[in-house]
Amino acid sequence: MLVHLSHPHRQVEIKGPKRTKELLRELNLVIEAHLVIRGDELVTEDEMLADADQIEIRPVISGGSV
Numbered sequence: 001m002l003v004h005l006s007h008p009h010r011q012v013e014i015k016g017p018k019r020t021k022e023l024l025r026e027l028n029l030v031i032e033a034h035l036v037i038r039g040d041e042l043v044t045e046d047e048m049l050a051d052a053d054q055i056e057i058r059p060v061i062s063g064g065s066v
Contacts, residue, residue: 001013001014001015001016001023001049001050001051001052001053001054001055002053002054002055003023003027003055003056003057004054004055004056004057005027005057006056006057006058006059007058007059012027014026014027015051016049016050016051016052016053017048017049017050017051018048018049019045019046019047019048019049020036020043020044020045020046020047020049021045021046023036023049023055024036024045024057027057029057031045032060033059033060034057034058034059034060035057035058035059035060036055036056036057037055037056037057037058038053038054038055038056039054
């Protein structure tokens with residue numbers, strides 16, 4: 001599967017199928033600190049990702065006004 005990471009910006013090819021949480025572990029990313037998007041849909045940590053999927057991983061950013 002083709003994985004687009006936004007921070008730092010890079011693209012990697014990962015062999016599938018595998019669960020979302022396995023993908024994040026393989027990339028050394030904290031599960032709770034990242035959003036995984038397939039197409040236009042947010043996927044959960046237990047969903048299976050196929051070898052043909054295009055995935056985007058974004059860090060969770062929070063904040064607010066003072």
